[in-house]
Amino acid sequence: MISQENGSGTPMSAAASTNQGQRPQPVTLRQVAEAAGVSTATVSLVVNKKKSARIAEETRHRVLDAIRELGYRPNAMAQTLVSGSSRFIGLVADAIATTPFAGQIIHGAQDEAWKHGFALLIANTEGNRELETDAIAMMLEYKVRGILYSTWFHRATELPAPLRESDFVLVNCFSAEPGARAVVPDEIQGGRSATEILLKHGHRRIAFINATIPAPAKDGRLQGYKEALEAEGITFDDGLVLEAYPDQEGGYGAAQELLKLGATAVYCYNDRMAMGLYDGLREQGLSIPDDIAVVGFDNQEVIAAHLRPPLSTVSLPHYELGAAGVRMLLGLEEPQATAPTKIYCPTVERNSVRALAPA
Amino acid sequence: MISQENGSGTPMSAAASTNQGQRPQPVTLRQVAEAAGVSTATVSLVVNKKKSARIAEETRHRVLDAIRELGYRPNAMAQTLVSGSSRFIGLVADAIATTPFAGQIIHGAQDEAWKHGFALLIANTEGNRELETDAIAMMLEYKVRGILYSTWFHRATELPAPLRESDFVLVNCFSAEPGARAVVPDEIQGGRSATEILLKHGHRRIAFINATIPAPAKDGRLQGYKEALEAEGITFDDGLVLEAYPDQEGGYGAAQELLKLGATAVYCYNDRMAMGLYDGLREQGLSIPDDIAVVGFDNQEVIAAHLRPPLSTVSLPHYELGAAGVRMLLGLEEPQATAPTKIYCPTVERNSVRALAPA
Known part of the structure; x- marks a missing residue:
């Protein structure tokens, strides 16, 4: 049997003592009891917020004062046992903490979790299934309230088996499995917004450099491009859609083919592609935005704001994806009727688009 | 009082049950006992690895077999209480999870922690002191083995007061406080290596564009540049050192002044600066590396490998910083005699440097 006294204020274990000799000794439950005269x-009943325990208000305040004055730290592990659930939310990430891209998912999830008194337990698995299974097992053993399962780029995913033992929400990915709640970026709306930046500046012959790699973003961003053109009464022309590998080298390589299309503006699948396209267009002696207007997608830090000229683009809502995932996990936000739940991608206008001069 | 039976296999709390109705019921301690006939x-003694308990080897195996077959998950919170310390290492990060830069610190720390049976409890504080204090308090309440306190760029730091209640190691930052162990990048060696890339290609008139912002990197990278020149018998010339804001706009703005110096090569304080300098040099009609060789620092993903031409640079050892921090915290690696402990910055050669043609 474990007594609450042992559980709610044990001194640091011997293993944790170190060469940092100046560290103060942790305050014990007994010291709090002595200071409060109870x-x-x-003290244990007050710390564990036992509703059934009848403690005089005056006594409770005396205990809380002693806790504050002495700097006593209750043992959260023991409180978890008493309350039956922990204040952890698990976040399984394939690589969002380590790629220079989707880290804001963590930021958004953490802010929202903290707001509701939860802490994040994060495991970065680099997409390794064995690590993923271990990470989820660890989270289950720590009795997490639920798990966010997230990927650094928007894609379909196979659920790892142990995930089903917990409440979970998929973030930036989705599964065909019934009941699997998910939040993803609204790629169609994003593609529409990107195209609309160019349309509202008078461009009508707009090329689109799409990715060669199959992905929800590839289909969604093309669909949005078509919808935006249609809304302006412009017939979709398959000949204005190129494909390239979605990085700088792909964008650079697409420059010559693009120039043959006679477009006055181009919308690139992502910012990295736009960065390479800038170099390719410059080598052909063209100036952005005077000779051709360019729009990207992602609003990738380090790149978008710092190209010459700074790039107009559409932002991936990573922070919102993390925050919405937590709200959905905690039952504070209902999933949209048409799954997965889609998050709005905002427009970011800079200087790579100029109004088309009248012909 | 908390019984071990309640503590070591409680069913999910009501709060965790959801609309995901297909979730299997967690296996209880009682089911394991029934299956094993004990x-x-x-079962509780076997799960909690009580050394003092005398249990027949055959019985222990029967219990472990039942645990495996049924998929029983022990309660890590209860085990922590029994063993007196948790298997968590805390990682307090100002912004390393959310800037597109130092995320590999998390990767390295996690890999090393897992290797030794620890999980990371990560809090991203955005440098907010109040959040930081809350995060450390939470970690102390969960009885972490120790805390890594890390920053996204190398700098001196003030220790938050509650950090002293735990064993800790500073990662990518340092403090003058006695006994505060720290691991940081070896900026001087990095600056030497960057300059040596240019020297070994025959360059002798090498400019350095340093940062305007005071930082250990500013002093260290300059010191390394001086040492590398001196080792080749080249007198340091203050007139070859420019200063600019350490981003693309700073590098771009330094191009014209650089050209007045008659240097055949330039070493930039960071890759972002080199990216801007590329644009500035191109506008002046110069070609890299034919007219001038360029070296950066940081090996920043998204940028360095994808410039035209790809940039030779020196890598910040973020992964190693995280891993070394964990090893030091666990007492597996001694701090270097001259604190803080410095981690080697490797050279990454690409195509922005060419051998200097004989004059």
């Missing part, structure tokens, strides 16, 4: 059992 | 107390 029994250790009473 | 008492729940015996």
Whole structure:
């Protein structure tokens, strides 16, 4: 049997003591009890917020004052046992903490979790299935309230088996499995917004350099491009859609073919592609935005704001994806009727687009 | 009082049950006991690895087999109470999870922690002191083995007061406080290596564009540049050192002044600066590396490998910083005699440097 006294204020274990000799000794439950002039059992009841325990308001305040004055730290592990669930939310990430891209998912999830009194337990698995299974097992053993399962780029995913033992929400990915709640970026709306930046500046012959790699973003961003053109009464022309590998080298390589299309503006699948296209267009002696207007997608830090000229683009809502995932996990936000739940991608206008001069 | 039976296999709390109705019911300690034909107390002793308990080897195996077959998950919170310390290492990060830069610190720390049976409890504080204090308090309440306190760029730091209540190591930052162990990048060696890339290609008139912002990197990278020149018998010339804001706009703005110096090569304080300098040099009609060789620092993903031409640079050892921090915290690696402990910055050669043609 474990007594609450042992559980709710044990001194640091021997293993944790170190060469940092100046560290103060942790305050014990007994010291709090002595300072407040009550029994250790009473302190324990106050710390664990036992509703059934009848403790005089005056006594409770005396205990809380002593806790504050002495700097006593209750043992959260023991409180978890008492309350039956922990204040952890697990975040399984394939690589969002380590790629220079989707880290804001963590930021958004953490802010929202903290707001509701939860802490994030993060595991970065680099997409390794074995690590992923271990990470989820660890989270289950720590009795997490639920798990966010997230990927650094938007894609379909196979659920790892142990995930089903917990409440979970998929973030930036989705599964065909019934009941699997998910939040993803609204790629169609994003593609529409990117195209609309160019349309509202008078461009009508707009090329689109799409990715060669199959992905929800590839289909969604093309669909949005078509919808935006249609809304302006412009017939979709398949000949204005190129494909390239979605990085700088792909964008650079697409420059010559693009120039043959006679477009006055181009919308690139992502910012990295736009960065390479800038170099390719410059080598052909063209100036952005005077000779051709360019729009990207992602609003990738380090790149978009720092190209010459700074790039107009559409932002991936990573922070919102993390925050919405937590709200959905905690039952504070209902999933949209048409799954997965889609998050709005905002427009970011800079200087790579100029109004088309009248012909 | 908390019984071990409640503590070591409680069913999910009501709060965790959801609309995901297909979730299997967690296996209880009682089911394991029934399957193994032993008492729940015996299962509990096996799960908690009580050394003092005398349990027949055959019985222990029967229990472990039942645990595996049924998929029983022990309660890590309860095990922590029994063992007196948790298997968590805390990682307090100002912004390393959310800037597109130092995320590999998390990767390295996690890999090393997992290797030794620890999980990371990560809090991203955005440098907010109040959040930081809350995060450390939470970690102390979860009885972490120790805390890594890390920053996204190398700098001196003030220790938050509650950090001293735990064993800790500073990662990518340092403090003058006695006994505060720290791991940081070896900026001087990095600056030497960057300059040596240019020297070994025959360059002798090498400019350095340093940062305007005071930082250990500013002093260290300059010191390394001086040492590398001196080792080749080249007198340091203050007139070859420019200063600019350490981003693309700073590098771009330094191009014209650089050209007045008659240097055949330039070493930039960071890759972002080199990216801007590329644009500035191109506008002046110069070609890299034919007219001038360029070296950066940081090996920043998204940029360095994808410039035209790809940039030779020196890598910040973020992964190693995280891993070394964990090893030091666990007492597996001694701090270097001259604190803080410095981590080697490797050279990454690409195509922005060419051998200097004989004059």
